[in-house]
Amino acid sequence: MDHFQLKNGVLHAEDVPLSAIAEAVGTPVYVYSRATLVRHARVFREGLSALDQPHLAFAVKANPNLAVLSVLQKEGYGADVVSGGELTRALAAGMAPADVVFSGVGKTHAELVQGLESGIGQFNIESEEEGYELAAIARRLGKTAACALRVNPDVDARTHEKISTGKRENKFGVPLDRAGAIYAALAAEDGLDMRGVAVHIGSQLGDLEPLESAFTKLGALIAELRAAGLSVTHADLGGGLGVPYKPGEVMPSPADYGAMVARVTSGWDVRLTFEPGRVIAGNAGILLTRVIRSKRSGNGPPFVIVDAAMNDLARPAMYGAWHDIEAVAPNGNRMTSHVVGPICETGDTFAMDREIDALAAGDLAVFRTAGAYGATMASSYNSRGFVPEVLVDGDRFAVVADRIPADAIMDAERVPDWL
Numbered sequence: 241m242d243h244f245q246l247k248n249g250v251l252h253a254e255d256v257p258l259s260a261i262a263e264a265v266g267t268p269v270y271v272y273s274r275a276t277l278v279r280h281a282r283v284f285r286e287g288l289s290a291l292d293q294p295h296l297a298f299a300v301k302a303n304p305n306l307a308v309l310s311v312l313q314k315e316g317y318g319a320d321v322v323s324g325g326e327l328t329r330a331l332a333a334g335m336a337p338a339d340v341v342f343s344g345v346g347k348t349h350a351e352l353v354q355g356l357e358s359g360i361g362q363f364n365i366e367s368e369e370e371g372y373e374l375a376a377i378a379r380r381l382g383k384t385a386a387c388a389l390r391v392n393p394d395v396d397a398r399t400h401e402k403i404s405t406g407k408r409e410n411k412f413g414v415p416l417d418r419a420g421a422i423y424a425a426l427a428a429e430d431g432l433d434m435r436g437v438a439v440h441i442g443s444q445l446g447d448l449e450p451l452e453s454a455f456t457k458l459g460a461l462i463a464e465l466r467a468a469g470l471s472v473t474h475a476d477l478g479g480g481l482g483v484p485y486k487p488g489e490v491m492p493s494p495a496d497y498g499a500m501v502a503r504v505t506s507g508w509d510v511r512l513t514f515e516p517g518r519v520i521a522g523n524a525g526i527l528l529t530r531v532i533r534s535k536r537s538g539n540g541p542p543f544v545i546v547d548a549a550m551n552d553l554a555r556p557a558m559y560g561a562w563h564d565i566e567a568v569a570p571n572g573n574r575m576t577s578h579v580v581g582p583i584c585e586t587g588d589t590f591a592m593d594r595e596i597d598a599l600a601a602g603d604l605a606v607f608r609t610a611g612a613y614g615a616t617m618a619s620s621y622n623s624r625g626f627v628p629e630v631l632v633d634g635d636r637f638a639v640v641a642d643r644i645p646a647d648a649i650m651d652a653e654r655v656p657d658w659l
């Protein structure tokens with residue numbers, strides 16, 4: 241459930257008409273609903289209520305906006321970060337260092353130092369090599385790094401191949417059959433406190449079965465490690481729960497997910513961490529756009545050209561993803577059209593042959609489910625600026641990220657004087 245609903249014929253974010261935001265801030269603009277973020281954060285937590293004190297770490301890469309992180313911090317969420325930049329954001333949003341988990345297959349030396357000096361709660365180690373490097377840095381700094389070993393369970397998450405992370409051929413984690421030996425080797429290193437194991441098999445998962453299969457393998461690994469005399473007090477089950485993008489699409493609920501987790505992890509005797517991203521933020525945001533003009537296309541449906549493009553919302557171009565398109569002030573008529581952005585790429589296409597609300601030049605429309613992997617994936621391709629972001633709370637709203645115009649990006653460029 242979200243708080244983007246029609247009221248008196250106009251689509252609102254909570255109690256604010258989207259037309260008012262377009263007027264005040266311009267388009268395109270991302271709009272987030274605080275009430276929806278809070279609701280999703282609580283529904284996810286309630287889904288895990290059978291577990292003892294789970295640690296919830298929002299996957300910052302899904303939506304790193306400081307205001308969004310602050311909303312989740314107030315809901316008791318920590319952060320799962322995958323770069324030094326994300327770590328800086330999580331701390332700036334008020335998250336306690338101890339509540340931060342640092343994931344990522346290519347943490348640099350500087351990022352490992354930053355994590356140690358910040359006193360983060362856990363490093364998810366993705367290779368033996370990374371473990372030795374972190375141990376050496378920790379010894380030099382006189383610190384101990386709390387670590388989980390990320391394993392690659394070799395399961396097919398049955399999602400888009402570009403967001404599948406738990407197959408043997410994917411770059412993430414260490415192979416399950418080597419995990420015991422690597423864990424033992426790293427546990428013997430001064431500077432490391434090997435305290436657990438981690439998995440994350442992919443994103444936008446519509447099926448609990450691959451997750452259950454990965455968790456079952458993790459449980460067997462925990463037993464194997466303990467049998468070898470190693471200590472395991474923590475397990476990180478990652479993120480990945482999918483959200484509905486299309487009307488009628490049904491995804492496993494946080495309650496179903498939580499019940500499965502409770503069943504599979506019963507008897508593990510560890511503290512569990514979860515790293516939800518999309519399921520918290522996806523349906524808490526929309527991308528608001530204005531129609532530039534419509535263009536006839538031979539005998540086919542017209543092209544509706546909007547002012548948002550693939551640089552603002554990359555998912556359709558990257559993954560062939562579907563985003564629902566709705567008029568902000570629907571007049572009741574429907575039309576079949578292609579919906580495209582202005583960028584000079586055929587990939588800059590949001591929908592082909594889609595039945596949508598009738599839209600004409602100047603009309604406002606939204607792309608739904610744009611709160612996760614939306615603004616954060618933006619680029620300035622075609623010398624377009626970065627889209628602003630707005631957070632709505634009841635009948636008030638605030639710009640929580642300024643528009644960065646194309647000339648501000650150009651200002652960071654130099655022509656050398658020898659040219």
Ligand SMILES: *Cc1c(COP(=O)(O)O)cnc(C)c1O
Pocket residue numbers: 299301302320322343344440442443444478479480481515516517518519612
């Ligand atoms: C991306 C990512 C997540 C979040 O995935 P969602 O599908 O958005 O829940 C969690 N953990 C790790 C390690 C990730 O890379």
